[in-house]
Amino acid sequence: MIVTTDGDDGICSSTTKEQPRAIGSRHWLSLPHLMWNNHPWLMIGIVVTGIISAAASVAVIDTVNRAIHAKGDRFGLLLMFVGLSLVAVLSTSCASLLPSYASLKTITVLRIGLCKRILATSLEEIERRGPANVLTLMTLDIPRLAQTIEVVPVLLVEGTTLVLALAYLAYLSWAGFAMTLLLVVIGVPLVSYLFAKGISHLRHARDEFNTFNEHSHGLVFGVKELKLNAALRRWFDNDAIDVSANKVAMQEFIGNLWFNASGAISQLVYIFMIGLLLFGVPSIELMPADVLSGSILTILYILRPLAVLVGSVPQISEGAVASESLARFGFPINDPQKTPLVPDAGDERLPKRRYWRSIKLKGICVDYVFNEDNREFRLGPVNLEIRSGELLFITGGNGSGKSTLAKAIAGLYAPKSGCISVDGVQLCAANLDEYQGLFAAVFSDFYLFRRVIGSRDDSANAAMAKSYLQKLGLTGKVKLDGDYYSTTSELSSGQRKRLALLRAYLEDRPIYLLDEWAADQDQEFKKFFYEVLLPDLKQRGKTVIAITHDEEYFSFADRIIKLTDGRMTEPSS
Incomplete structure (x- = not known):
């Protein structure tokens, strides 16, 4: 755990x-x-x-x-x-x-x-x-x-x-x-x-x-x-x-x-x-x-x-x-350790990021406390296996725990109980940073940085970014100014989400986690997302975990996970 x-x-x-x-x-x-x-x-x-x-x-x-x-x-x-x-x-x-x-x-x-x-x-x-x-x-x-x-x-x-x-x-x-x-x-x-x-x-x-x-x-x-x-x-x-x-x-x-x-x-x-x-x-x-x-x-x-x-x-x-x-806050000003260090992974290193087979969540429970009224929400217990290269949809009503589960899968929330493992290697503090490096994510409350960061050198990133700007319909809206996007604010919410997806594309990680990405898109781009973008990611060998309410596109998923009040109410099919 x-x-x-x-x-x-x-x-x-x-x-x-x-x-x-x-x-x-x-x-x-x-x-x-x-x-x-x-x-x-x-x-x-x-x-x-x-x-x-x-x-x-x-x-x-x-x-x-x-x-x-x-x-x-x-x-x-x-x-x-x-x-x-x-x-x-x-x-x-x-x-x-x-x-x-x-x-x-x-x-x-x-x-x-x-x-x-x-x-x-x-x-x-x-x-x-x-x-x-x-x-x-x-x-x-x-x-x-x-x-x-x-x-x-x-x-x-x-x-x-x-x-x-x-x-x-x-x-x-x-x-x-x-x-x-x-x-x-x-x-x-x-x-x-x-x-x-x-x-x-x-x-x-x-x-x-x-x-x-x-x-x-x-x-x-x-x-x-x-x-x-x-x-x-x-x-x-x-x-x-x-x-x-x-x-x-x-x-x-x-x-x-x-x-x-x-x-x-x-x-x-x-x-x-x-x-x-x-x-x-x-x-x-x-x-x-x-x-x-x-x-x-x-x-x-x-x-x-x-x-x-x-x-x-x-x-x-x-x-x-x-x-x-x-x-x-955890920042004593006389702490001699100026830079937080990630412990040596030792024998707990994960498989190389591009060759993993499965991620298993066993008995995962996450307690989330709402600031406004100190109300506590519990997710789990969740038992789930995510297989490399699959397209997984997570669905459920508002407040059912979809985003909480996504953040737990990505290692952003520490489970109260249970464990996560990658090909049998248990997730711990020593390999957490390495595990989180598997994910490229666009959350519903995402933030857009203007700096272009990708997995290749700067010239290759620039070429890929221009290609994806055209594919995502952002040509003329956003330009590349050296290593920076020309703007991240003078865009509609749907366009900002497309730019966030472009950033995730450039990161070229094995797992893509998309939290209700299509919610702010028009019908044309929503259809493009489900019928072109997601199959393209799957064809490239990527694992896609998408939170969605769009039932008309459920047929594109390999499996569908449904959550109700923090619990999986339907088994994966």
């Missing part, structure tokens, strides 16, 4: 469980890890320049404090102040500029990697999640990661500055450092709670963006229906796009309110510390004047890195939510 594994193996069953919604430390640290994995020397450079900048900044504080209490000539201290300030500014600028190019390369790697992960994910998993969710990964999560990566170097520099400033404070006065640490311990739980509330709303905003994407998809592909139906258009304007867009904005706004509240708490703690040093410490003479002024200067200086760190929390949180969403 087809082995179902987790996302890392590229074959995901429809029963994949969602990961916990809490953002773990791995998602907070995923971006630094990602940059380290892709550009370790760059990260080392950022850390080194950050340390230099932080050390120079702390040295500036010490120089200012010495200048305040120095007597006599202070020209040497002035030179130190200017020099250290320049070092701090230049090193901070270097640390910020270094990753700009690297971040672009990293995000490009992520985009390409996500596309490969989607290709490696099972069809049923993609259908379960829906196009809107997959598009959100590409249009929202990846760009947010790009924005967050730009912030990481700044956080490293400012975080290093904060740590060294606190170390300098401890050097000046353990009492001042202890008071600061005590206030941090008191403030951190409250700030963390406010951060968590903000992150929760960011997560809700991201989930609602899936709904917005779904409506956007409807806007692009349902614009004709919207223009013709005023009531539908009013619903779309008032209750679909408008409501969804406002929900996204509101969730993000509330999240930012929580983040601002956490920033305000941080500022209050900071102000309380300054007040304690200015008015509380002198009254009890806890530290000398030069140490007190140095401590106050240090606390004042801490304001900038602290403000940067707190102000970056919303952006870092968006990156963490994006990383979490990608991981739930």
Whole structure:
């Protein structure tokens, strides 16, 4: 049977469980890890320049404090102040500029990697999640990661500055450092709670963006229906796009309110510390004047890195939510396996594609869950043998499981139980890709790529394509522009299906799977399809599996399979 594994193996069953919604430390640290994995020397450079900048900044504080209490000539201290300030500014600028190019390369790697992960994910998993969710990964999560990566170097520099400033404070006065640490311990739980509330709303905003994407998809592909139906258009304007867009904005706004509240708490703690040093410490003479002024200067200086760190929390949180969403899809951004690999077939290799004799489905059951209402449909159990070179028709009412069976036969749906074998070799994850290479298919919800891809070299493909364009009545409608069709959109639905069939012809696979291909054809081409095209494929030794309702042409089939509610109700004849 087809082995179902987790996302890392590229074959995901429809029963994949969602990961916990809490953002773990791995998602907070995923971006630094990602940059380290892709550009370790760059990260080392950022850390080194950050340390230099932080050390120079702390040295500036010490120089200012010495200048305040120095007597006599202070020209040497002035030179130190200017020099250290320049070092701090230049090193901070270097640390910020270094990753700009690297971040672009990293995000490009992520985009390409996500596309490969989607290709490696099972069809049923993609259908379960829906196009809107997959598009959100590409249009929202990846760009947010790009924005967050730009912030990481700044956080490293400012975080290093904060740590060294606190170390300098401890050097000046353990009492001042202890008071600061005590206030941090008191403030951190409250700030963390406010951060968590903000992150929760960011997560809700991201989930609602899936709904917005779904409506956007409807806007692009349902614009004709919207223009013709005023009531539908009013619903779309008032209750679909408008409501969804406002929900996204509101969730993000509330999240930012929580983040601002956490920033305000941080500022209050900071102000309380300054007040304690200015008015509380002198009254009890806890530290000398030069140490007190140095401590106050240090606390004042801490304001900038602290403000940067707190102000970056919303952006870092968006990156963490994006990383979490990608991981739930099966694409952890720090996965060292950049390209999904197909396991070595070993001894489970299939017979050569042009010399197979039969495909057997034994006890195949497929469970399909409808997204709209979580209703489950079961196909099977199906016991079927498909013989090389035969013309097989699959028929049945709407919702009887014809397309589900076709996708199971092609290895696009993993069966819940049962097995598929080719000439006695059982289908498994190791040979699934090889098995799927047997099929050229035109499904009812097909997609047309403009690129001309065939089984021969480019010149032979072009010659065959021109021949088939004429045979399928598309001459004058579609032209070849190098390796591309001139258009795939400015055609009727029937013409687009003919072009899809041309693509299948060029692939020249042993098995042709055609899902209600003749449904959109006029009577002339429907007759041409059954009386000329299908016999031509059969004469060339191809196996054809056609889903059809056209009873007047059933006589052309070698066998007819009928499905009712997911079960074969009539034996093959």
